Amino acid sequence: MDNNRMKVFKIVIPIFIVIAVVGIYFAKNIDNSTTITKDNPDFELHVTDEIDLEHLKSYGLPIMIDFGADECAPCKAMAPVLEKLNSDLQGKAIIVFVDVWKYPEFAQGYPVTLIPTQIFFDNEGNPYKPEKNNLLEQQMKLYTSKDTNQHTFTVHEGGMTEEMILDVLKNMGLKE
Numbered sequence: 001m002d003n004n005r006m007k008v009f010k011i012v013i014p015i016f017i018v019i020a021v022v023g024i025y026f027a028k029n030i031d032n033s034t035t036i037t038k039d040n041p042d043f044e045l046h047v048t049d050e051i052d053l054e055h056l057k058s059y060g061l062p063i064m065i066d067f068g069a070d071e072c073a074p075c076k077a078m079a080p081v082l083e084k085l086n087s088d089l090q091g092k093a094i095i096v097f098v099d100v101w102k103y104p105e106f107a108q109g110y111p112v113t114l115i116p117t118q119i120f121f122d123n124e125g126n127p128y129k130p131e132k133n134n135l136l137e138q139q140m141k142l143y144t145s146k147d148t149n150q151h152t153f154t155v156h157e158g159g160m161t162e163e164m165i166l167d168v169l170k171n172m173g174l175k176e
Contacts, residue, residue: 141157
């Protein structure tokens, strides 16, 4: 009887180990976030629905939200840069543009006092923390919550060049 029990254990225990290993593999490799594809509507440049920031953060990519207007002169100057970077960095970074003259309600909850204004989140979904003694750091505004004193937003006001945007995105975890 003990010999039969031992045979059962020799068969059952390896089976349980294999099942556990396979289960752990699938649990770690299953994609719980939304799929990153180039034709994903979340990666479209022009925002026409309210931004679901938590959903965008779930991709694990650096995020830049540009608040501007199609008819604003500095915003028009930035438009080709945003279009190029949005196209070139599909699946590597999220770059979106909100026209606050068409959709002013989309800027509510964000520290937008002039346009263009860019807000940055790193690939972990945290507000971007500029490197110390970096020229861009001097141009960024960091906002904290009055209640918790937590860093909530990192903002750049005014136009940005392609190089400036790429520098920030690389500091936030952009993988080229």
